[in-house]
Amino acid sequence: MTLLDDGDARLAVHAPPLLARFNTAGVVAAADVQVARRLGSLVGERDESVLLAVALATRAVRSGSVCLHLEDAASFAADAETPPGELPWPEPAAWEAAIGASPLVAVGVEGPADRPVRWVGGRLYLDRYWRDEMVVRRQADARLAAPPAAVDDARLAAALDRLLPDAGDALQRQAAAAAVAGRLTVLTGGPGTGKTTTVARLIAVLQDVAGPLRIALAAPTGKAAARLQEAVHEVVDELGDEDRERVGTLSASTLHRLLGWLPGSSTRFRHGPGRHLPHDVVVVDETSMVSLPLMARLLEALRPDARLVLVGDPDQLASVEAGAVLGDLVARTPEASGAGGVVRLLTVHRQEEDSAILPLAAAIRAGDAEETLRLLRAGHPSVELVELAEDHLPGDAELASLRADAAAAGRALVHAAREGDATGALRALGSHRVLVAHRRGPAGVAHWSALVEQWVAEAAGPHPDALDPRSPWYPGRPVLVTANDRETGLYNGDTGVVVADGEGLVAVLGDPGAPLRVRTHRLPAVETVHAMTVHRGQGSQFARVSLVLPPAASPLLTRELLYTAVTRAREHVRVLGSAAAVRRAVQTPVRRASGLRTPL
Numbered sequence: 001m002t003l004l005d006d007g008d009a010r011l012a013v014h015a016p017p018l019l020a021r022f023n024t025a026g027v028v029a030a031a032d033v034q035v036a037r038r039l040g041s042l043v044g045e046r047d048e049s050v051l052l053a054v055a056l057a058t059r060a061v062r063s064g065s066v067c068l069h070l071e072d073a074a075s076f077a078a079d080a081e082t083p084p085g086e087l088p089w090p091e092p093a094a095w096e097a098a099i100g101a102s103p104l105v106a107v108g109v110e111g112p113a114d115r116p117v118r119w120v121g122g123r124l125y126l127d128r129y130w131r132d133e134m135v136v137r138r139q140a141d142a143r144l145a146a147p148p149a150a151v152d153d154a155r156l157a158a159a160l161d162r163l164l165p166d167a168g169d170a171l172q173r174q175a176a177a178a179a180v181a182g183r184l185t186v187l188t189g190g191p192g193t194g195k196t197t198t199v200a201r202l203i204a205v206l207q208d209v210a211g212p213l214r215i216a217l218a219a220p221t222g223k224a225a226a227r228l229q230e231a232v233h234e235v236v237d238e239l240g241d242e243d244r245e246r247v248g249t250l251s252a253s254t255l256h257r258l259l260g261w262l263p264g265s266s267t268r269f270r271h272g273p274g275r276h277l278p279h280d281v282v283v284v285d286e287t288s289m290v291s292l293p294l295m296a297r298l299l300e301a302l303r304p305d306a307r308l309v310l311v312g313d314p315d316q317l318a319s320v321e322a323g324a325v326l327g328d329l330v331a332r333t334p335e336a337s338g339a340g341g342v343v344r345l346l347t348v349h350r351q352e353e354d355s356a357i358l359p360l361a362a363a364i365r366a367g368d369a370e371e372t373l374r375l376l377r378a379g380h381p382s383v384e385l386v387e388l389a390e391d392h393l394p395g396d397a398e399l400a401s402l403r404a405d406a407a408a409a410g411r412a413l414v415h416a417a418r419e420g421d422a423t424g425a426l427r428a429l430g431s432h433r434v435l436v437a438h439r440r441g442p443a444g445v446a447h448w449s450a451l452v453e454q455w456v457a458e459a460a461g462p463h464p465d466a467l468d469p470r471s472p473w474y475p476g477r478p479v480l481v482t483a484n485d486r487e488t489g490l491y492n493g494d495t496g497v498v499v500a501d502g503e504g505l506v507a508v509l510g511d512p513g514a515p516l517r518v519r520t521h522r523l524p525a526v527e528t529v530h531a532m533t534v535h536r537g538q539g540s541q542f543a544r545v546s547l548v549l550p551p552a553a554s555p556l557l558t559r560e561l562l563y564t565a566v567t568r569a570r571e572h573v574r575v576l577g578s579a580a581a582v583r584r585a586v587q588t589p590v591r592r593a594s595g596l597r598t599p600l
């Protein structure tokens with residue numbers, strides 16, 4: 001998360017004058033300047049305008065873009081201390097010419113492969129991201145150009161009629177037909193539009209008309225994988241005997257586990273172009289959270305004839321690492337007609353007619369700030385706005401309803417944990433969650449986690465056996481895993497809770513119905529998690545969510561952040577913040593630069 005949070009704002013020492021000027025103005029960080037200088041010194045590039053462009057490309061990657069659109073370079077100055085107009089920007093034509101002539105830079109698609117920076121169509125890439133973008137572009141194009149799979153049409157029609165009758169949702173049926181015929185299908189839709197239902201049923205269709213097939217279900221986080229597995233099982237359990245048997249027992253894993261993550265690097269995997277995955281079909285859920293590099297590794301690892309189904313909601317926050325690859329793929333992929341393509345589900349099927357959460361999400365998604373505020377203020381039982389004056393921290397009265405929710409959930413959590421009731425404790429863990437935008441500061445995770453921890457301790461009362469109060473382990477401690485660990489099978493982002501286990505303690509994680517048990521001393525790095533960032537909460541759902549908005553001026557306040565936070569709630573969402581912060585969020589969609597939407 002450091003990528004998006006508090007960028008390194010220190011000043012670079014001994015930077016050449018132009019770089020120093022942009023560094024002082026807060027447009028590029030010391031780290032960006034250092035990367036540019038180091039790369040420049042490799043080839044003896046002294047032209048400061050080229051080094052500035054490289055520093056801006058590094059800056060772009062730090063803020064989630066895949067490349068720098070040179071003509072948008074001034075946008076990085078928007079949050080900086082010096083107005084963009086007062087900075088000594090190089091003259092555009094001369095700047096482009098200098099970049100094109102630099103020994104640092106490979107020009108065009110055919111440019112030499114051994115240079116650290118690539119310049120294509122007005123975009124400047126650090127080479128690694130250029131290569132990953134090319135992998136995704138080529139693989140996606142090849143998959144979409146493949147001829148439709150030969151299947152028995154009558155058998156397909158019968159399977160579709162049985163599993164996805166037209167009267168249910170014609171788009172769901174279209175998605176299944178596309179996934180049978182094509183090698184790349186992108187299935188999108190907002191919450192409750194039946195994405196998971198469609199995945200489970202399209203697998204049954206596939207097994208009927210093209211099976212038996214080896215199928216992998218995956219998601220970017222362990223939590224999302226557990227949720228996918230549970231949801232797919234629920235749908236499969238309702239199928240007829242024959243379909244149920246054909247589908248068999250599907251289990252879901254993280255993408256890292258599927259690809260065979262090798263410790264010591266975030267992007268090295270056992271499976272790749274030289275060693276394909278054995279699967280005939282790979283279904284990825286929560287694809288909005290997949291970064292460009294991870295998508296490239298997945299595509300390289302697939303057998304060319306395997307079917308890939310990418311499922312997700314491109315209106316949610318994009319990955320922590322660079323890229324917004326689901327949104328880019330949706331924008332560049334034709335609508336499904338026959339083989340593969342994009343299908344966007346539009347009908348909300350979830351039976352919650354009286355909930356205001358979905359209309360609220362729709363208003364945010366549409367960028368309608370006034371409708372968002374109206375719904376938040378309407379006093380609906382499922383939606384609450386604790387409206388604060390801008391630059392005003394909440395007082396006890398304003399915190400009362402949040403405190404009541406946090407204390408109730410915490411009391412249930414601690415009591416179940418003391419009883420050794422793993423399922424009850426994990427259910428309580430999912431009953432309420434405080435979500436925030438920042439990691440630090442008064443609107444940050446650390447502050448809110450400590451505050452909730454204190455409320456919970458007061459609500460739950462002291463432990464009857466008076467455990468060592470200095471011990472970090474106590475029954476009811478909610479934990480967030482912050483590192484990947486192959487030995488325990490735990491991944492960064494997994495959450496769980498410490499529960500009593502006879503005389504000792506054990507951490508339980510994952511699906512409340514089938515929890516994973518891990519001795520506390522075997523846990524990888526963990527944090528206490530009474531509050532988490534919205535990024536961390538992505539891929540999870542909670543019965544009740546309390547979202548603490550940062551001040552309206554926060555650069556993290558975006559439409560995607562608000563939309564993602566609100567759609568984490570199943571029953572109730574509470575927003576604490578000013579009207580200005582709500583408006584600012586709704587009116588600030590994230591823009592991440594990439595070249596995927598542009599033909600080469």
Ligand SMILES: Nc1ncnc2c1ncn2[C@@H]1O[C@H](COP(=O)(O)OP(=O)(O)OP(=O)(O)O)[C@@H](O)[C@H]1O
Nearest residue numbers: 168169190191192193194195196197198349350351
């Ligand atoms: N065609 C349909 N007809 C009737 N009910 C449906 C249909 N499709 C889905 N549903 C129901 O709608 C609800 C939501 O479906 P599902 O969980 O598959 O949506 P989703 O898009 O995966 O949601 P989320 O991403 O929020 O989890 C479920 O209760 C499901 O049974």
